Amino acid sequence: MKITVRDTGNAMDEKGVADLSNAIDIEALRAYRLAVGRRTREIVKQLQPEELKQKVEPSRLQRVLDEGAVVQAAIGIADYWGKRNIAGLLLMPATRHNLVHLNEALQLKRRRQ
Secondary structure, three states, X not given: OOOOOXXXXXXXXXXXXXXXXXXXXXXXXXXXXXXXHHHHHHHHHHOOHHHHHOEOOHHHHHHHHHXXXXXXXXXXXXXXXXXXXXXXXXXXXXXXXXXXXXXXXXXHHHHHO
8 A cells, every 4th residue: 555554543643644645555545445344244244143242352452452553652542442342343433433533524624625
């Protein structure tokens, strides 16, 4: 995707976001997003209803941290994930997460007009 960022970006400042936005290969990003969406659907189809109520295993969260996917400045996001069940984490991007960023998106839109 022509980027160097390998973490979630939760602690990224405005310059980092701008640099990422300017560098990223949009077509590669779209392809990545489609691949992640397909794989996510495959995994979700295999989940049993009782599994949706389970919390994330601490060892899996630790793996994310060990791989550098969450930087120390954004460690709170891993704590957040650890308090949610699988259903909550699956619903978050499609529901709550978008709401968190609506105000920011509106501000960006106004700047470009």
